[in-house]
Amino acid sequence: MALALSVPFATRAQDAGADGLEHTVVAGDTLEALARNYLDDARQWPALQQANRIADPRRLQPGSRILIPNALLPTRPARVQFTHGQVQATLPGTQAPHTPAADQALPEGTRLQTGSDGFISIRLFDGSTVRVQADTELRLSRLRKQARPGSAQSVIELQRGVIEPSVPAARDGSRRLDIRTPSATASVRGTRFSVGAEEDARTLTAVTEGTVAVQGSVGATALVPHGQGLAVAANGQAGSPQALLPAPDPTHWPASVHDADFLRLHLPPVPGASAYEVQLARDADLTQVLRAATSRSSDATLPAVEDGDYQLALRAIDVQGLPGQRTVRPLRVKAHPIPPLYAAPASGAILAAGKLRLVCTGVAEAGRYRLQLASGGDFGQPLLDTSTDGACEATTPALPPGRYQWRVASLRRLADGHWDQGPFAAAQGFSAVAPPQAPATVEVRGATHLFWPAQPGQRFELQAAANADFSPLLVDATLDRPEWSAAALPPGRIWVRIRTLDTSGLTSAFSTPHLLTIPARVQAGDGLPVTSGDGQSLQRP
Template sequence: MDADARQRQRRRRPRGAVAAGAALCLPLLAWAPAHAQDAADIAHRVQPGDTLIALSLHYLGDARAWPQLQRINRVGDPRRLVPGSVLTIPARLLPASSAQVLFATGNARLTPPGSAAPQPASAGQTVPEGARLQAAEGGFISVRLADGTVVRIHADSDVQVRQLRRRGRAGDAQSIWQLHRGSVEPSVPPSGDGARRFEIRTPGASTAVRGTRFTVALAPDGRTLAAVTEGSVAVAPAAQAPRQAGETLAGGQGLAVSADGRVGARRPLLPPPGLAAIPAALGDADFLRLPLAPVAGAAAYLVQVARDGDFTAIVHSQVSPSAQVQLAALDDGRYHLSARAIDAEGLPGQPAQRGITVKAHPIAPLLQAPAAGAVMARGAGELSCTEVTGAVRYRIQVARAEGFAAPVLDETRTGRCALAVAALAPGAYQWRAASLRELPGGALDQGPFGDAQPFVVAQAPDAPAAGDIEVEDTSATLRLRWPGHAGGHYRLQVSAAADFEPLLVDQELAEPAWSANRLAPGRYHLRIRTLDASGLASGFSTPRQFVLPQRSAVRSGFGLPVVSGDGQPLAQP
C-alpha cells in the first residue's frame, strides 16, 4: 500500500467508541504533545497538472501560501512537481474552522486556549481550537462543528479540542479531540470524497471516522471503550503504544483497548432493552419510574432523557444497576428517552428510543375517604380528597374494577374535592382524582390523575321492625328477642327518655337476643340497629316502647313480705 493510500485509509477510520459515560469516574489524564510529524498532517500524492499554487489554494484557502509548501517539502522548482511524489500539507497551516456550543446544562465549563480560568459553557458560545470542555457530574455539553458534526460530552467528562481546521476556504473539517476523562458520543455526517477527518484520541487509542455515530470512553482502569451505533469506526493503538494492527468496527459492534494499547477483539453489542412497559405520560411529581425490559448479559443500564430526538440536549443521564430505573423528576414537557444495556466490560449496547411526556402539574390530590378497600352503603356515602394549592377544580372518576376506559362517574367539581356516590349500584369500584388550574387567559389545565383506590358498594342490612321485637318481663329478668340477620351483629339501646338521652343500655350483641336483671318499674324506649361483617350498619329501628309495671309483694300467711336469699322482697309475677 503506497503512502497516499495509507493516508486515505487513516482518514476513513471511524472513531471508535464507547462506553456509558455516567458509569465512569476517571482521574485527569494529561495528553502527550504532538509528534514532530503529526498524524494529522495531510499527505498529498502529486497528480499530473498539480501546482503548488493550486494545492495551496485547495488545502490552505490561500494561493499566496505556496512558498511555505515549497519550503516544508523542499521543492526545488515549484513549477515542476513530480507526479507520484508525496507532499506534506501541515495541519497547522490549514485554515481555522469553527465550532459552537449547542446546549449545556448542569456544571458545564469551557476553558479558552491559553487560559487557566474556566467559564460557564452556554448555548451559542464559540469553541476555538485548543479549548477545553468539562461537564461535571449531572452536566452535559453538545458542540456542533461547521460541517455538521455533533460532539456530545457526557457527565463527568473532560475533553480538549486538539485540532479544529478545514481544507481550503469551505472544505471538510479536520478535527482532533483529546479525551482526558469520561465519555463522548459524536455523530459525523458522511463525507462524499472521504476528505473529512474526525478523530478522538485517548492515552491508549485513537479512533477515526468518515461518517458514523459512536461512543468513546475511558474506563476507570485506563481502557478505551468503543461502541458503534451507525456506520463504521477504525480503532488503532495510540502512537506511543506498541505497534499493533487496529480494528474496524461496524454498526452494532464494540471493543476495548487496554491501557497499554492492546486492541481487543470485536464483539456484538447487547440488544436494546424493551420500552413497552413505560407509559406514554408520566405524572409523578417526584420521580420518573421507567421499567425497562431486562436484557440478558446486562450488568447495568444507561438511560438518557433529552429535549430533542438527536440527543444534543440531554437533560438527564443515569446509569442504573437494575432495569427498574428511577430518575429525578423533570419539568412538564415532551422529551425523548434513550436506554442502553451495558455489558460486563462496560460497553453500552444498541439504544432503544421513544418519546415520553412528563405531565405532573398541577399535582393530583390525595385520596382521603373512604379508606382503600372500604365498604360503602348503597344510597349513601361520599368520596373525598385533599385540596391542592392553586387548583380551582377537581376531576373525579369512578370506574368498575377493570379500569377507567369507560368510567361510570366522571365529574368535575368546583370547591371541595368530593363526590357523592349515592347512585352507585352494589359492586366493586375504584376511583381517582386530578386537579385543574386556571392558566393565563382563563383556559383550564388538568394535571395527572393520582393512583386509583378501590372501594365496594354494598346493600346495608335492615334494622329489625319494631313490631318484631319481643319483650319478656319476669319478676327478676327482662328478655328481648328479634329476627336475626345472617352474619350480623347488633347494637341495642334502651332509655327512659324518648330522645334516648341518657342511655340506660348501649351494648353490641353477637346474637339477636338480650337479657338482664329487670329494670325498675316504668316506661322505656328501645331501638336496635343491625351491623354486618363488612362494617355496614342499618339505621336504628323505629323506637319500641314497653312498660314495666309495679308488682305487688308476695306475703306470708302472717301478712309479712317474703324476701329472697339476698334480702329483696319478692313480687308477684
C-alpha cells in the first residue's frame, strides 16, 4: 500500500480523449483527494461521484478507473508574450475585439485574429509557446490543467493561417496540445512544428523537432517525425510523410544591412523550393517577430526597422506548400544617420585630371561628414579620407588620369559626446582624363582657308571678330571637321580663335587668337581692292 500511495496522480492518469482523463484507483484513494489534485477543489468530489455513478464514495475499488471529465478540470489562461502589428482578441462572452497587451490573460474560448502584418506569441500554462503568424484566425477552445504540476491539456481550433507551437517534452507525456483544423487534428506531447490551414482547405504539418500525430477527418493516424511533413487534403485524407526541404545555407548571408527605407535581402536559393518565408525577430526563438514575408524568390524586401541587432530566419517552401527546415542567424541593422546624396561630380562623369571638388547634400541629423576617395574602388587604402564639419564637400589631391570611386557617410554626436557614424552611401564613380588642348597651330591656305591638327571624333568651336576682344562676334560656329573657310566674310582684318570639343565631353580653352587678312574679291592691277561709290569693296566684277 505504501508503494501505491507513493505513485503520483499524474502517472495514474491516462488520456480519455474528448471525455477527459482516466485515473486508476489505488488503495487509499478518495474522491475528495482526487477532486483536490485534479480539480483544485476537494469540495467538488460529488461531481466526480455523479460523473462516474459511484454508489459508495467511501469505497473505491483499487484497479478501477475513474473518469475526470474535461468539463470539471480547472481552466488555466494563456498569456500574451509579445504582439506586433494588427492583432485582435475577442474574449469569451464579448463581441467587441480589442488589441491584446503583453502579459494579458487569454481565457479559454478566446478568439485571436492577425492581419497581414500581425504577429502574436502566447504562452500556455504548461510552458508551451504558440507563435501565431500573419493572416491567421484561431480559437483557444480548451485550456485545462491536469493533475501533474504545470501540466495542461490544450486545444486550439485553427480556422485559417499558420501557427508554430513549441511544446516542452515531459517524460510521462502529461503535456498535451491538439491543433484542430477543418480537415485534420495534430497532437503532440513535446515537439516543435507548424500547422497551416490553407485557403484550399488543406492542412499542412511540418515537424522540426520531436514527433506529431496527424489524423485526417477520415483514415488512420500518421506519425510525422522530425524533419518530415505531411499534407491532409480538403476531404480529410492524409498523405504520406515526406522529407522537408533542408535549411538554407547561411554562408553568404549579409551580417548587416544599411538601407533606411527597406530591408533588401539577397539570399541564396534552395533547390526544390517554390517559395521562401523570411522573418525578422528580436530573438532566436522567433517569439518576437517584427517583419515577415513570403516570396517566390529568395530575394526578399521587408519594411525597415530601427537600428539594432535582430535575428533573420529563412526557410524554403516546397511545391506542396510544406515549409522546410529553418536557418536563423543574427542580422545587424545600421541605417542611421542616413548618408548624404551625391551632388557633384555626377555618376560616371568625365572630368579633367587635377584637383577636383567633391560635393554632397547635407543631412538634418548629421553634424559631420566623412568623405573617401579611392582608385578603382579600393577603400582599404583611400587616396582621400577626410571628415568635415558644416558643408559636405572636400577637395581632392591632384589626380592623374584614371577611374575613381568616392563615397560619403554622415556622423551624429551622441549624448555622451561621441560621434556615431552611419553607413557609407554606395560608392559612385567618375573618370579623370587629360584635358583636351586647343589647336596650337593653324595653317592658312589660299588666304581664307584654315586647317589645324585634331584627334578622331573631336569637334570644334570657332569664333571670328573684327576686334581682338571678340566683341561683337562675326562668326560663332561649331565644326565637325578641323577646317574653316573665311571666304564668305568681307575683306579686311579679322581675329579667329578655336577651342576643342573633345569626345570625353570636355572642352578646352580657346586658342591664342590668330589674325587673318581676307583679300578683296575684285582687285585693280596694282592689287588694291576696287570699291564702289560708297567705299565698299566690290564682291564681283
